[in-house]
Amino acid sequence: xxxxxxxxxxxxxxxxxxxxxxxxxxxxxxxxxxxxxxxxxxxxxxxxxxxxxxxxxxxxxxxxxxxxxxxxxxxxxxxxxxxxxxxxxxxxxxxxxxxxxxxxxxxxxxxxxxxxxxxxxxxxxxxxxxxxxxxxxxxxxxxxxxxxxxxxxxxxxxxxxxxxxxxxxxxxxxxxxxxxxxxxxxxxxxxxxxxxxxxxxxxxxxxxxxxxxxxxxxxxxxxxxxxxxxxxxxxxxxxxxxxxxxxxxxxxxxxxxxxxxxxxxxxxxxxxxxxxxxxxxxxxxxxxxxxxxxxxxxxxxxxxxxxxxxxxxxxxxxxxxxxxxxxxxxxxxxxxxxxxxxxxxxxxxxxxxxxxxxxxxxxxxxxxxxxxxxxxxxxxxxxxxxxxxxxxxxxxx
Amino acid sequence: xxxxxxxxxxxxxxxxxxxxxxxxxxxxxxxxxxxxxxxxxxxxxxxxxxxxxxxxxxxxxxxxxxxxxxxxxxxxxxxxxxxxxxxxxxxxxxxxxxxxxxxxxxxxxxxxxxxxxxxxxxxxxxxxxxxxxxxxx
Numbered sequence: 001x002x003x004x005x006x007x008x009x010x011x012x013x014x015x016x017x018x019x020x021x022x023x024x025x026x027x028x029x030x031x032x033x034x035x036x037x038x039x040x041x042x043x044x045x046x047x048x049x050x051x052x053x054x055x056x057x058x059x060x061x062x063x064x065x066x067x068x069x070x071x072x073x074x075x076x077x078x079x080x081x082x083x084x085x086x087x088x089x090x091x092x093x094x095x096x097x098x099x100x101x102x103x104x105x106x107x108x109x110x111x112x113x114x115x116x117x118x119x120x121x122x123x124x125x126x127x128x129x130x131x132x133x134x135x136x137x138x139x140x141x142x143x144x145x146x147x148x149x150x151x152x153x154x155x156x157x158x159x160x161x162x163x164x165x166x167x168x169x170x171x172x173x174x175x176x177x178x179x180x181x182x183x184x185x186x187x188x189x190x191x192x193x194x195x196x197x198x199x200x201x202x203x204x205x206x207x208x209x210x211x212x213x214x215x216x217x218x219x220x221x222x223x224x225x226x227x228x229x230x231x232x233x234x235x236x237x238x239x240x241x242x243x244x245x246x247x248x249x250x251x252x253x254x255x256x257x258x259x260x261x262x263x264x265x266x267x268x269x270x271x272x273x274x275x276x277x278x279x280x281x282x283x284x285x286x287x288x289x290x291x292x293x294x295x296x297x298x299x300x301x302x303x304x305x306x307x308x309x310x311x312x313x314x315x316x317x318x319x320x321x322x323x324x325x326x327x328x329x330x331x332x333x334x335x336x337x338x339x340x341x342x343x344x345x346x347x348x349x350x351x352x353x354x355x356x357x358x359x360x361x362x363x364x365x366x367x368x369x370x371x372x373x374x375x376x377x378x379x380x381x382x383x384x385x386x387x388x389x390x391x392x393x394x395x396x397x
Numbered sequence: 398x399x400x401x402x403x404x405x406x407x408x409x410x411x412x413x414x415x416x417x418x419x420x421x422x423x424x425x426x427x428x429x430x431x432x433x434x435x436x437x438x439x440x441x442x443x444x445x446x447x448x449x450x451x452x453x454x455x456x457x458x459x460x461x462x463x464x465x466x467x468x469x470x471x472x473x474x475x476x477x478x479x480x481x482x483x484x485x486x487x488x489x490x491x492x493x494x495x496x497x498x499x500x501x502x503x504x505x506x507x508x509x510x511x512x513x514x515x516x517x518x519x520x521x522x523x524x525x526x527x528x529x530x531x532x533x534x
Contacts, residue, residue, distance in 0.1 A: 142405055142473065152462075153463070157462060256493055256494075
């Protein structure tokens with residue numbers, strides 16, 4: 001195995017179709033901006049890229065087949081290089097990073113581009129659109145009507161029941177996230193919000209309110225990765241990929257994902273996320289106590305409280321007190337989502353895994369400005385996607 | 398005059414003789430499945446042996462949420478939209494099952510005993526389309 005490093009990263013600021021940030025830009029234009037920035041950051045030319053690992057979108061570009069990597073290659077200039085298009089729902093960006101990492105680590109390529117970008121349709125994410133009685137997602141939406149926010153809010157409600165979490169505490173997560181976003185030029189929302197504003201925002205799905213869940217956004221992110229040996233030609237201080245992992249859910253998982261599942265004694269929800277993160281700890285020899293900060297998939301504030309406990313970053317039931325003591329802020333003992341997270345960015349679904357790599361890289365280089373985690377040495381990233389997909393990555397300096 | 402009642406998806410459930418979901422069970426490992434399955438998906442099961450099984454009866458509410466906004470298609474609902482609660486229920490038959498609640502959101506409580514019922518979801522072409530729901534006891 002070769003050691004793999006992140007040589008350069010780039011992003012297009014997230015926004016909403018028609019706004020002053022992304023306007024009417026296509027996913028191709030957003031990706032081009034991110035890729036150009038990543039190439040410039042790395043000091044690498046397009047013709048030096050040996051292969052592309054891209055997140056497949058079902059919402060935009062990709063010729064309707066998720067061929068988003070091919071779009072990027074055609075736009076930058078077709079050089080005949082291999083393209084890998086990866087589909088894993090909202091975990092696709094993380095999967096694309098994992099495949100890029102694996103190919104470089106395995107010595108197949110020396111220099112790769114990892115990219116993800118989206119132009120999202122308005123409103124709550126819809127299912128496949130196929131009215132097919134064998135599709136569990138169709139059945140779930142036709143027979144019940146449980147889109148993402150309602151799914152998340154059953155988890156939030158259960159946490160309130162088990163740990164006494166309050167709506168005010170969920171709101172404080174959002175207040176903390178938006179406080180970080182003020183210092184992130186790539187965040188869609190860059191203004192602080194008050195506790196009163198969060199608690200005054202309408203319920204989308206009680207107990208979760210508008211400012212406690214991520215909207216959909218348009219945006220793109222890119223990373224240039226290469227072997228540590230190759231990196232020496234470009235920089236003396238690359239960010240090292242300690243590991244990158246992928247996992248899927250296990251049969252005993254107790255999340256209500258379809259219509260019904262057998263009751264088991266599995267103590268964890270989201271077994272895929274836990275497995276990806278624990279595998280990352282195991283493979284890298286880096287433990288929860290070594291993590292300087294975490295970028296996790298906060299589709300809703302609930303995840304910022306539940307995930308650190310499920311992964312051993314803190315004890316079960318401890319997240320609320322850490323939050324209230326300011327320990328999840330960039331300057332705290334367990335910084336979570338110093339970028340501002342999905343709640344501040346909105347979700348450009350397949351870009352998110354790559355966006356996290358960009359944030360980890362900036363933090364580890366000490367380039368994160370007002371949201372900088374002091375002396376950040378090791379960063380953990382995690383994504384989650386439909387189908388029971390999850391990824392994790394640990395980067396270090 | 399009673400309106401004609403039609404399942405919103407054919408073959409998934411029935412209400413004659415009591416609310417029943419039509420699923421399957423593996424007789425080797427006892428895993429219940431809803432909807433039906435052709436084979437057992439339990440990786441620890443030694444021999445897939447699927448038979449039809451009906452699920453109904455009672456359970457305990459594990460959690461719930463509320464649709465404060467209309468869900469996107471392919472969900473269908475009567476106008477004007479009326480918010481509803483959804484339950485996640487641990488059924489005595491061994492399934493953790495999701496479904497709408499008959500009860501008003503404000504009255505729903507985690508830990509409540511509930512029973513499976515068939516109830517109207519929406520109206521179309523002069524018919525009432527039904528689905529399974531939970532009712533607190």
